[in-house]
Amino acid sequence: MAAGKMNIAIDMEANCGDLVLSVGRITLGEKNRKKMKNCQLRREQNKKVLHCMNALLNFGGGVIKAEIENEDYSYQKDGLGLDLETSFRNLLSSFTRNFLDFRQQGRYFLIFVKSWSSAIPGLWIASLCTNLYYRDTTSVLVMSASDALKFLKERKESRGKWNSEPRFPPKRAKTDIQEDENVEILAADFFNRKQLTYKEEITFTESTHVEIKDFSTGKFVQRTKEILPKNVSAFAHTEGGYLFIGLNDDKQIIGFKAKKDDLIKLEKEIESSIRELPVHHFCMEKRKINYLCKFLEVYDDGGLCGYVCALKIEQFCCVVFAREPSSWHVKDNCVKQMTAEEWIQQMVDADPISSRHCEEETLQRCMSSPLLHSSPVYKHENWECHLQNCHFSVPSGKMTYTPETLYKELFLQHEGLEELIFKEMDSVSQGTLIFSRSWSLDLGLQENQNVICDALLIVEHSPPVLYTFLREPNAELKRYSAQTALTLKQKLVKIGGYNGKVCVPRKVFCLSPENNADLSDNSGLLYPKSYNLTTKTMEDLLRALLIVLLRHRSLSKQFISEIFSLFLDNKYQ
Incomplete structure (x- = not known):
């Protein structure tokens, strides 16, 4: 028996570092949905949105994009529609606001979907119906x-x-x-x-x-x-x-x-x-x-x-x-219903790294680094006990660049890079900018030789931002940056165990002697404030990021140890 597939488009033009699923034209608002003469169409619209939501919950989050059918629609005045609200509550066990944010943006309606997380230990995926x-x-x-x-x-x-x-x-x-x-x-x-x-x-x-x-x-x-x-x-x-x-x-x-x-x-x-x-x-x-x-x-x-x-x-x-089973996921660039085999594998065979396992792995790998052993932090009394329970803190009251050896080397090798970055960070009073020659390579993707470096900005009251610096203008590298941002978001959730709402907007610059061009597409999605980092979620995000980095053993011990020491130095200052 073949599993189902929905006629839903992945919005490749969104180019925003997030998975955007376009569901076509939808009638919205309680009165307008009640007036729909075609009841079958109303049910199909409901089903399509619900299947997208289920797929994004299981993917690691994303955005549902609907073109508003009724021209006079106002979200503030008309709401969603009771049938849609009921379906969302049934899927999410009534915790709608924990997972969803809604926004009307011009003639489009956007539903921002957080990655699935359950209060039930071991329930890794969301399902509409088990059919058992x-x-x-x-x-x-x-x-x-x-x-x-x-x-x-x-x-x-x-x-x-x-x-x-x-x-x-x-x-x-x-x-x-x-x-x-x-x-x-x-x-x-x-x-x-x-x-x-x-x-x-x-x-x-x-x-x-x-x-x-x-x-x-x-x-x-x-x-x-x-x-x-x-x-x-x-x-x-x-x-x-x-x-x-x-x-x-x-x-x-x-x-x-x-x-x-x-x-x-x-x-x-x-x-x-x-x-x-x-x-x-x-x-x-x-x-x-x-x-x-x-x-x-x-x-x-x-x-x-x-x-x-x-x-x-x-x-x-x-x-x-x-x-x-009625459980949906994104596979082969399509929204598809899971087969029974896939569903059972996700339910009982897949075992995402638990927080406890992550902490143990973090401890073991960092303790094995001789660079960490030479750090003053290592001499802190009871530091091992603190490490097992800590939520890595962000630097307070200053802007921090890391790893030090890497960013200094990049500044020496590429004229104008230091000036451009300091200009971009001029309005940021405190936060962390984490450099890499290729965040794409660090995350297990393919490296691109036209990329000078990437840098991830983590700052309060904003989502994490991925900066990509190019040697020369290249439209294709926007997709490189988008894919890197999307992969980072997924790994923070799936591997790092980050449980908050997260997106990774991008900024792309071309570093050239003539002009440092900003190639960023500013027409992208505007995310709700709930996606901005707070002091608490920054700590959780940095902790998840460290776990993601430690999973990629190709990274140098120097790189990992400097980041790790940064977090611990700040913790015990």
């Missing part, structure tokens, strides 16, 4: 993401072996005690009958292991196909059970009318539907979904008048989806 089902007494319920995570981990740990011993309920129902077990035994007896009587009352009801449907009014093939996925998934995850089609709400045998050819067709449709269900195995045996299908004959006044479809669905060793 279970039975709770007489109800078929979909698993929440947290329930699915627990369920998947249990199945993975057991590797399908937890179910190796089949259940053998007593062969006879107890007459003096009534419980679920009795209902299942009576249902099993009914399943094994050869002949039924029209309007005969059955002696059992729905339970955890029994589901009853009527479908005597027609379209039984279509309706059976519609209910099978959820019911098969639910029974497979809840010790198995019976599905009877042809019994009414009064517990009477009604059956459905069908010819022999119809029964053959229905049986094939049932088999096809069950075999098409996405399954995932943690076990080696990789068994199929095991079931039995019967058509029990119903007689009235001695004549055949219909059939009851009886399905016995066995408990499954591993995982059965009703359909592919």
Whole structure:
């Protein structure tokens, strides 16, 4: 079963160092959305925005860009639309403002989406629906993401072996005690009958292991196909059970009318539907979904008048989806629905570095550096204990350039670079400017020889800004800068564990004897104030940045140690 793909464009013209998904024209505002005559279009618009939001949450954040359909729209006056707001709350568990910011910018409406983070440990991705089902007494319920995570981990740990011993309920129902077990035994007896009587009352009801449907009014093939996925998934995850089609709400045998050819067709449709269900195995045996299908004959006044479809669905060793999980991501420059395999990998196999792991790795690598051992900070009493718990502080009251050896070397090698940078930093009273010959290379991307250097500015009341200095003008290198900024943002979130709202605007300069041209595109996105760094988020960002740098072992120990010492020197001043 192929996973879905939405007709959503990645806005390549945005060139802003962020992932921008364009969803086309959207009607906005509660009144205007209610007035839409085409209800299908309204649902499609809702779905498209929601899938984009889900994909950006899983990508590391980004922006949804919609062209406003209704010309007189005002966000302040008209709002979004209740159906959109409800969908957003359902996806984000009511914490909308923690993840989303909204802005009307001319004829476009922008939704700024923060990367997914969950209060539930180990829940690495956001999902619209798990499409994993279970039975709770007489109800078929979909698993929440947290329930699915627990369920998947249990199945993975057991590797399908937890179910190796089949259940053998007593062969006879107890007459003096009534419980679920009795209902299942009576249902099993009914399943094994050869002949039924029209309007005969059955002696059992729905339970955890029994589901009853009527479908005597027609379209039984279509309706059976519609209910099978959820019911098969639910029974497979809840010790198995019976599905009877042809019994009414009064517990009477009604059956459905069908010819022999119809029964053959229905049986094939049932088999096809069950075999098409996405399954995932943690076990080696990789068994199929095991079931039995019967058509029990119903007689009235001695004549055949219909059939009851009886399905016995066995408990499954591993995982059965009703359909592919509704969780979306950006893949191959498209917004795509995850396959069951991709989703499970993200849920239980992917293990982003936890904060604790990051701190331990940071400590171990920095302690191994002889440069750090020579630092005065290393002699600070209990510094190891402080390091394990510290949030690296930003320099206070001054502008700091680092690494010192690198920026001094760059200033000597490239005439005009020092003057240009000091001019740019003239309005910045305090902060940190971190130099690299190629931030792109540092982040695992390809280096470009036309780039003199990059510098990342981290300052309060502003997002981090990536400066790129070129040898000569080149329009293509704007994309280089945008890709570097986007990759840095992703790694701060995915590897560094940064949990705040983050964007990385860019400034591109060409350093030439004639003219130091500013090639920056100032027509880009204007980010909300919530993306500006505070004292607290600056510390978190610097800490995440150090972790990202330490993950790239190609960086020189000199480079890492100077940055690390900068943070610690400031911490213990």
